[in-house]
Structures are given as C-alpha cells and as structure tokens.
Amino acid sequence: MHLRPSLFVRLLPFVVLAGACSSDPPAGTDTGQSGANIGGAAGQASGGAPNAGSAGTLNGAGSTAAGAAGASAGAAGAGGAGGASGAAGSVGASGSAGTGGGNAGAKPSAGCNVANTQALGSYVAASEMVSGVATVWQARTYSVYLPATYDSKRAYPVVFTAPGCSGNGSAIPMEKVSKEDAIIVRLDYKAAATGRDCFNTESWPDPEEDYFRETAKQVEAKFCVDTSRRFIEGFSSGSWLTNLIGCADGDMMRGQGNASGCMQGARPATCKGPVAFMGAHDMGDQNNTYQCGTENRDRVVKLNGCSNQTMPYDPGPDIKAKAGVTVSCVQYVGCMPGYPVVWCTTTGQGHTDQVETGLSTFGFWKFWSALPVKP
Numbered sequence: 001m002h003l004r005p006s007l008f009v010r011l012l013p014f015v016v017l018a019g020a021c022s023s024d025p026p027a028g029t030d031t032g033q034s035g036a037n038i039g040g041a042a043g044q045a046s047g048g049a050p051n052a053g054s055a056g057t058l059n060g061a062g063s064t065a066a067g068a069a070g071a072s073a074g075a076a077g078a079g080g081a082g083g084a085s086g087a088a089g090s091v092g093a094s095g096s097a098g099t100g101g102g103n104a105g106a107k108p109s110a111g112c113n114v115a116n117t118q119a120l121g122s123y124v125a126a127s128e129m130v131s132g133v134a135t136v137w138q139a140r141t142y143s144v145y146l147p148a149t150y151d152s153k154r155a156y157p158v159v160f161t162a163p164g165c166s167g168n169g170s171a172i173p174m175e176k177v178s179k180e181d182a183i184i185v186r187l188d189y190k191a192a193a194t195g196r197d198c199f200n201t202e203s204w205p206d207p208e209e210d211y212f213r214e215t216a217k218q219v220e221a222k223f224c225v226d227t228s229r230r231f232i233e234g235f236s237s238g239s240w241l242t243n244l245i246g247c248a249d250g251d252m253m254r255g256q257g258n259a260s261g262c263m264q265g266a267r268p269a270t271c272k273g274p275v276a277f278m279g280a281h282d283m284g285d286q287n288n289t290y291q292c293g294t295e296n297r298d299r300v301v302k303l304n305g306c307s308n309q310t311m312p313y314d315p316g317p318d319i320k321a322k323a324g325v326t327v328s329c330v331q332y333v334g335c336m337p338g339y340p341v342v343w344c345t346t347t348g349q350g351h352t353d354q355v356e357t358g359l360s361t362f363g364f365w366k367f368w369s370a371l372p373v374k375p
Contacts, residue, residue, distance in 0.1 A: 162238025
C-alpha cells in the first residue's frame with residue numbers, strides 16, 4: 001500500500017462505505033484515470049461547512065438577468081464561530097439572449113452565432129492537421145457532442161475527455177451528467193505514432209499538447225464555447241494526458257478531473273496555472289499506483305497555494321459504493337480563491353475509471369459547476 005503515513009493524519013474525510021480493471025499496460029509504460037460542490041470559500045476558511053456556499057446553476061435555462069443573478073447569489077457559507085460568509089455561487093442560469101447566453105462573465109468563442117450543421121445529441125467525428133509537429137503526429141481526430149438543445153448564441157462550458165489505453169475512442173461519459181449544459185470533446189490517441197493504443201506522455205516537448213491546442217482552436221471556431229470554462233478529464237492514459245495539459249496549458253483551463261493517472265516526468269519546468277483540481281484514485285490500483293496519483297495531487301496543492309490541512313468533502317448524493325468498496329473525499333484548506341483541490345480515495349476497485357462510483361461523472365461535474373468563471 002502506497003499511502004504515506006502522514007496522509008492518515010491529514011485525511012479527515014467524508015466517507016461512503018459499502019461492502020474493473022482496464023486493459024492499460026502496467027505502470028511505467030504510459031498508463032494512467034481520476035477522481036463534487038465546493039462551498040463558500042470564505043466560510044470554509046473560517047471554519048464553515050464545506051458545502052455551505054450554494055452555487056448558481058451552470059448554464060441552466062433562464063434569462064440573461066437570471067444568469068447575472070446566479071453568478072452573485074451563492075448562499076453564504078455557514079462559517080464556524082466568527083466565520084466569514086461563503087463565496088458567491090458559480091455562473092447562474094443561462095438563456096439564449098445575447099452571444100453569452102446569460103452567463104455572467106462568459107467569454108464567448110469565435111464560434112458563437114455561427115450556424116451549426118452538426119447533428120445534435122450524439123458524437124460526431126472530426127479530423128484536423130496539427131502544425132509544428134513531426135509528420136507522423138500531424139493528422140489527428142477527435143469527436144464532438146453537442147447537446148440536443150444546442151443554441152449557437154449560448155456560450156457553453158466545454159469538457160475534453162480522454163480515454164485510457166485501448167479505449168477505442170471511449171471515455172468517461174460526461175454527457176450523461178452535463179446533459180444540455182456542456183459541449184463534450186473526446187480526444188483520440190494515435191496508435192500509429194505511439195506504437196500502442198495510448199496517448200504519448202513520455203517526452204517533452206510533447207506532441208499531444210499541440211494536438212490539444214489545435215483541437216480546442218477548431219472546436220471554438222465552429223461552436224459557441226465559453227472559453228472561461230474549459231475543463232479536461234481522463235482515465236488512465238487519458239488521466240496522464242489530463243495532468244500534462246493541466247500543467248502545460250493550465251493558463252487555458254478552468255479545471256481538471258483525474259481518475260487513476262500519474263504525471264509524466266518529462267514536462268515543462270514550470271507549470272502554468274493554477275487550475276481547479278479534483279482527483280480520484282483507488283488504493284489498490286496495480287497499473288498506476290496510488291502513490292503516483294498522490295504525487296501529482298501534491299504538485300497541484302503546492303501550485304494552488306493550498307496548505308497541507310484538509311477538511312471533509314461531500315461529493316454529492318449521486319456518489320455510491322457497491323459492496324466491498326469505500327469512498328472518502330477531502331478538500332484542501334487555504335487554496336487560492338476559486339482554485340480548490342479535492343482528493344477522493346477509494347478501496348476495493350483496482351484500476352478504475354470511477355464511473356461506477358460516480359466520482360468521475362457526477363462528482364467532477366458538481367465540482368466544476370460550483371467554480372466561478374476564470375478571471
């Protein structure tokens with residue numbers, strides 16, 4: 001077991017008790033996948049309840065005025081004795097009026113107001129050419145999911161998802177949770193370049209970063225994206241990719257979610273950021289050890305200016321644990337405002353995408369939805 005002794009002192013978690021491995025190769029080859037609602041930050045800092053700050057609904061139906069109201073109306077964090085009130089809730093209700101769709105603080109992409117020709121409610125594959133990389137890395141593919149009620153005048157959050165090795169294009173099914181409120185982009189690895197069905201996460205400069213940036217550019221030129229709300233999540237090899245992008249392109253990202261992944265040694269000397277982070281890792285993971293997951297977590301804790309102190313964190317009512325599985329989550333104290341770090345530990349699953357527990361779907365979405373827009 002790779003849990004550092006000191007972690008038992010720091011973990012005072014919210015726990016769910018009750019009581020699948022992927023085809024990715026063993027750790028050390030390039031494997032990796034990851035793992036709720038942040039309350040009023042100020043209230044928490046003063047001893048308040050972790051979920052006291054009630055966030056505005058992310059891109060829900062409504063008017064422009066309602067969106068602005070939601071952005072400023074998060075309920076006060078229930079502070080401890082003498083505790084301050086909680087931070088405002090996240091982006092409020094969104095309507096179709098105006099390019100921003102009512103998202104207070106939204107930063108619409110070039111694709112807003114562009115007539116859509118893509119089918120709605122399903123993934124549609126796309127291809128692109130990536131410049132500035134070796135020829136073998138230039139031709140790439142990705143897939144885009146538009147909500148069934150997609151409106152080109154409404155700026156949507158975008159979630160990039162990345163599968164594990166041999167995922168055959170599958171990834172964490174975030175569209176089942178975000179429903180009408182986000183554009184989902186599935187990233188694809190290129191086996192012809194890596195020599196196996198995985199993302200390349202072993203070298204720097206890394207061609208996957210160029211691929212990610214080109215994909216974001218293409219998507220934002222075609223569809224109406226809120227560029228202040230870019231998120232990325234991944235499982236296993238896709239989680240390694242998520243960690244890479246969260247570091248190398250942290251200036252672009254609002255948040256990331258990691259299930260069972262590690263951080264490559266070859267990366268930029270200095271990560272861009274900070275970036276809001278939620279991770280989930282099983283202590284019995286034999287492909288990507290729990291220790292390597294916590295090492296990446298500790299990197300983000302430091303990057304986000306957090307202390308080593310933690311408090312219990314409730315990932316929400318949709319998180320579940322089948323017989324023999326436990327789930328416990330903590331939130332780090334003292335992080336930069338708007339850049340929380342949450343860590344969830346599970347047991348009894350092994351190398352898992354955390355879809356069964358709901359941490360990588362309901363948990364990540366709830367966590368991201370509570371964030372204020374990126375400054």
